[in-house]
Amino acid sequence: MADRYLDLVNSGLGATVAGRLGLPRPAVLRRYTPGDPLLAGPLLHGVIKNGTVGSGLDGLDGLLESAGVEAESVDSEGTKWNGLLLDATGARAPEDLAELRAFFAGPLRRLRPSGRVLVLGRVRDGTDPAADATRQALTGVVRSLAKELRAGATANLVQLTGDATAADAEAAVRFFLSARSAYVDGQVLRVGAGAGQATADWTKPLAGKVAMVTGAARGIGAAIAEVLARDGASVVAADLPAAGEALAGVANRIGGTALQLDIAAPDAPAELTRYLTERFGGVDIVVHNAGITRDKLLANMKPAQWDSVIAVNLAAQLRINGALLDTGCLREAGRVVCLASTSGIAGNRGQTNYAASKAGVIGMVGSYAERFAERQGSINAVAPGFIDTDMTRSMPMLTREVARRLSSLQQAGQPVDVAEAVAFLSQPGAGSVTGQVLRVCGQNLVGA
Amino acid sequence: MPSRRAAILGGNRIPFARSNGTYAHASNQDMLTATLDGLVARFNLQGERLGEVAAGAVLKHSRDFSLTRESVLGSALSAQTPAYDVQQACGTGLETVVLLANKIALGQLESGIAGGVDTTSDAPIAVNEGLREVLLQANRARSLADRLKALTGLRPGQLVPEIPQNSEPRTGLSMGEHQAITTSEWGIDRQRQDELAAASHRNLAAAYDGGFFADLVTPFLGLARDQNLRPDSTPDKLAKLAPVFGARLPDPTMTAGNSTPLTDGAAAVLLASDEWAAGHGLPVLAHLVDAETAAVDYVHGDRRDDGLLMAPVYALPRLLERNKLTLQDFDFYEIHEAFAATVLTTLDAWADPRFCAERLGLDRPLGEIDRSKLNVRGSSLAAGHPFAATGGRIVATLAKLLHGKGSGRGLVSICAAGGQGVVAILEA
Numbered sequence: 001m002a003d004r005y006l007d008l009v010n011s012g013l014g015a016t017v018a019g020r021l022g023l024p025r026p027a028v029l030r031r032y033t034p035g036d037p038l039l040a041g042p043l044l045h046g047v048i049k050n051g052t053v054g055s056g057l058d059g060l061d062g063l064l065e066s067a068g069v070e071a072e073s074v075d076s077e078g079t080k081w082n083g084l085l086l087d088a089t090g091a092r093a094p095e096d097l098a099e100l101r102a103f104f105a106g107p108l109r110r111l112r113p114s115g116r117v118l119v120l121g122r123v124r125d126g127t128d129p130a131a132d133a134t135r136q137a138l139t140g141v142v143r144s145l146a147k148e149l150r151a152g153a154t155a156n157l158v159q160l161t162g163d164a165t166a167a168d169a170e171a172a173v174r175f176f177l178s179a180r181s182a183y184v185d186g187q188v189l190r191v192g193a194g195a196g197q198a199t200a201d202w203t204k205p206l207a208g209k210v211a212m213v214t215g216a217a218r219g220i221g222a223a224i225a226e227v228l229a230r231d232g233a234s235v236v237a238a239d240l241p242a243a244g245e246a247l248a249g250v251a252n253r254i255g256g257t258a259l260q261l262d263i264a265a266p267d268a269p270a271e272l273t274r275y276l277t278e279r280f281g282g283v284d285i286v287v288h289n290a291g292i293t294r295d296k297l298l299a300n301m302k303p304a305q306w307d308s309v310i311a312v313n314l315a316a317q318l319r320i321n322g323a324l325l326d327t328g329c330l331r332e333a334g335r336v337v338c339l340a341s342t343s344g345i346a347g348n349r350g351q352t353n354y355a356a357s358k359a360g361v362i363g364m365v366g367s368y369a370e371r372f373a374e375r376q377g378s379i380n381a382v383a384p385g386f387i388d389t390d391m392t393r394s395m396p397m398l399t400r401e402v403a404r405r406l407s408s409l410q411q412a413g414q415p416v417d418v419a420e421a422v423a424f425l426s427q428p429g430a431g432s433v434t435g436q437v438l439r440v441c442g443q444n445l446v447g448a
Numbered sequence: 449m450p451s452r453r454a455a456i457l458g459g460n461r462i463p464f465a466r467s468n469g470t471y472a473h474a475s476n477q478d479m480l481t482a483t484l485d486g487l488v489a490r491f492n493l494q495g496e497r498l499g500e501v502a503a504g505a506v507l508k509h510s511r512d513f514s515l516t517r518e519s520v521l522g523s524a525l526s527a528q529t530p531a532y533d534v535q536q537a538c539g540t541g542l543e544t545v546v547l548l549a550n551k552i553a554l555g556q557l558e559s560g561i562a563g564g565v566d567t568t569s570d571a572p573i574a575v576n577e578g579l580r581e582v583l584l585q586a587n588r589a590r591s592l593a594d595r596l597k598a599l600t601g602l603r604p605g606q607l608v609p610e611i612p613q614n615s616e617p618r619t620g621l622s623m624g625e626h627q628a629i630t631t632s633e634w635g636i637d638r639q640r641q642d643e644l645a646a647a648s649h650r651n652l653a654a655a656y657d658g659g660f661f662a663d664l665v666t667p668f669l670g671l672a673r674d675q676n677l678r679p680d681s682t683p684d685k686l687a688k689l690a691p692v693f694g695a696r697l698p699d700p701t702m703t704a705g706n707s708t709p710l711t712d713g714a715a716a717v718l719l720a721s722d723e724w725a726a727g728h729g730l731p732v733l734a735h736l737v738d739a740e741t742a743a744v745d746y747v748h749g750d751r752r753d754d755g756l757l758m759a760p761v762y763a764l765p766r767l768l769e770r771n772k773l774t775l776q777d778f779d780f781y782e783i784h785e786a787f788a789a790t791v792l793t794t795l796d797a798w799a800d801p802r803f804c805a806e807r808l809g810l811d812r813p814l815g816e817i818d819r820s821k822l823n824v825r826g827s828s829l830a831a832g833h834p835f836a837a838t839g840g841r842i843v844a845t846l847a848k849l850l851h852g853k854g855s856g857r858g859l860v861s862i863c864a865a866g867g868q869g870v871v872a873i874l875e876a
Contacts, residue, residue, distance in 0.1 A: 234492075241659070241661070241662045241665070241667070241672065242667060242672040243667075244486070244665070244666040244667045244672070245482075245486075245666060245667045245668055245669075245670075247489070247666075248485055248486045248488075248489035248490075248666050249485075249489075251489035251490075251492075251494075252485055252488055252489050252494050252524040255492070255494045255495070256489075256492065257489065257490065257491070257492040258486075258489035258490050258666075259490075259663075260662040260663060260666070261659075261662060262659065262662075265659060267659075271659075278731050279729055279730070279731070280729065281729075
């Protein structure tokens with residue numbers, strides 16, 4: 001829905017007034033349309049060397065070049081940057097962080113609107129306290145820097161495990177530098193070794209894949225179905241039979257297939273695997289998006305309000321995942337993305353049931369990660385923050401306006417922002433990311 | 449016998465709404481387009497050029513002379529898909545299925561959609577016949593004087609429009625009145641009719657609750673289930689209703705509860721060759737084996753044996769004979785419930801030695817059927833009966849039933865106005 005405040009402060013007079021009064025000034029975020037370059041302009045690429053010992057990540061230069069990024073290694077006064085990439089994988093001592101400060105200090109002032117700051121680091125491995133402290137320090141840097149940035153710029157950290165290579169991080173690096181990550185800010189994402197398959201065509205990363213999205217008739221689910229189809233997947237859009245009219249509209253718009261199914265029905269897992277096997281010979285990408293809210297203070301909550309939320313948001317996902325694995329319906333290198341919520345991370349008054357289900361999803365993802373890895377698969381959660389949907393549209397105006405400003409980007413996200421994150425995690429080359437929770441929340445100020 | 453049989457891959461319909469209910473402002477074209485779009489979405493046919501789309505409506509505006517083609521153009525199908533209208537009263541839906549299946553069997557088509565639609569709410573209202581004559585005469589006039597002269601023929605009474613009647617042009621009797629005569633002649637009692645009606649509601653409600661229609665129905669205008677469905681219907685409740693047909697006959701039995709109400713809706717069926725189905729990764733639910741139509745002389749014929757809705761009774765023995773089958777060789781019977789009494793008359797006639805010998809020329813009666821195999825997911829009494837849409841509803845339902853069973857044979861029987869009837873055999 002229209003964000004009138006955002007429109008106002010981006011108009012000539014509105015911008016002046018908001019500036020004088022020190023009001024929040026949310027920016028119009030750059031979003032991805034097919035054919036866009038990864039970055040609209042040059043990227044400054046720095047490396048923390050740790051004296052003479054460490055060096056940057058092998059192959060990162062080549063990766064940037066093949067992605068069409070105009071990367072420079074030297075800052076020059078007067079250059080405006082669209083991206084700042086610091087390879088801090090070699091940082092092993094607190095003193096190394098001085099190089100970080102030196103790298104960012106000048107160019108940050110010349111970061112263009114919707115600019116990208118990306119730091120690459122290593123995951124703590126417990127062998128060297130100084131190195132681990134340094135690695136952890138990067139999270140503090142990125143999370144604080146994200147709060148400093150203005151004009152739609154974001155800062156994120158990709159943490160590589162000790163054996164992970166530049167190739168393993170490629171999908172993540174591309175995602176965070178591109179406009180696809182418009183509403184992902186202040187996040188830390190872990191990348192492991194073994195991306196599994198490579199992404200063959202980065203403009204159609206999901207070509208040849210069969211994807212199933214639940215709750216696809218409207219809102220975030222419809223956006224996910226659209227973005228997966230845009231990225232090349234054959235999409236099965238699933239939703240309740242009662243939502244079939246809108247669902248058919250989504251399917252016909254994206255050239256997909258409508259499946260009317262109640263995922264919480266007892267025979268849904270069997271029905272779903274039978275259908276996917278019969279019609280498509282299996283499935284490559286499953287997005288558990290369907291979810292409901294039945295908000296009530298715990299003291300007043302009725303059994304049905306509790307039970308239905310747990311059944312749809314959590315139990316159904318567990319049962320369907322079990323069936324997908326047991327029947328082999330989810331093919332080798334399958335990708336499962338589950339919708340969690342910042343409520344499941346930070347909690348939310350009146351949402352004990354919903355937060356239980358969404359925190360449960362995060363637990364499920366972590367628990368499943370190893371089983372999925374055995375077959376080159378991955379399972380991750382995406383946790384949306386405040387996103388403009390029918391659900392938020394029905395909130396009281398003042399509550400909604402305040403909620404919209406409570407993030408570093410000072411605005412609500414769009415369904416497409418969540419969809420882009422889901423599409424990234426669904427890519428063949430994103431198999432190195434598993435068991436993770438990726439927040440799409442504009443660095444929401446609660447539950448960070 | 450043809451070298452190949454047409455496959456039924458699935459269907460789609462919108463929930464049926466009661467007349468002047470949810471679809472009061474929806475046109476036939478709106479409903480048929482939505483139904484086609486739901487089918488396209490279910491089978492991923494966006495932009496696909498199908499062999500043909502054949503559909504029709506019983507009550508049609510003159511502007512809808514090309515209803516099906518216009519609906520195709522408004523749908524997500526390729527605009528290169530040819531289409532045409534078919535009309536055989538309530539037999540329309542099944543007739544379109546037979547038509548396309550035959551073309552597929554002959555190798556003239558690889559795929560097609562058969563269907564039908566009807567609205568009794570957005571009905572065509574024509575100008576008064578007298579007014580029409582005057583206006584046409586004025587239009588034919590060559591001079592102003594002649595034109596004015598023609599227009600002097602205008603009369604106030606001509607403002608009364610022609611509203612379509614649910615009655616037979618040759619008898620002036622409505623379908624219900626015709627069936628009431630047949631019901632009375634065959635002595636079909638009230639209790640049997642009410643029990644059949646209650647079973648229809650019970651079966652349809654259970655089918656919805658069990659998710660049976662999840663891949664057969666797409667909601668439309670916010671309606672997700674058939675508006676006429678009363679899950680709590682019982683023979684006792686139905687017994688309380690007053691008769692509405694055959695009021696002048698002794699002991700009338702036909703009520704609003706055991707007769708189908710006027711309804712709006714549309715249905716479509718996807719047909720193809722086995723090769724086309726395989727090429728599209730679509731499982732075959734069933735094949736159409738054979739079909740037969742019949743007609744009775746309800747105008748001059750016997751009051752008992754030539755009832756308006758009895759044509760299927762005559763069609764079936766010819767179909768069975770040709771396929772070397774008996775009435776008992778079926779796993780499912782789908783007999784359209786125009787009225788509960790229609791179904792019961794049909795069954796009684798097939799079991800009646802006198803009728804079977806005299807009128808069907810059979811050595812022995814066709815016999816009884818296992819009633820537990822009849823209309824097992826409900827039929828028109830509960831779902832409603834938008835005339836041309838019923839065939840598509842029944843064929844898709846039966847094909848799914850047969851597929852679910854794994855193998856088997858089903859019978860479809862549909863009566864139609866004009867004393868006609870269509871019967872067909874499906875096999876999985």
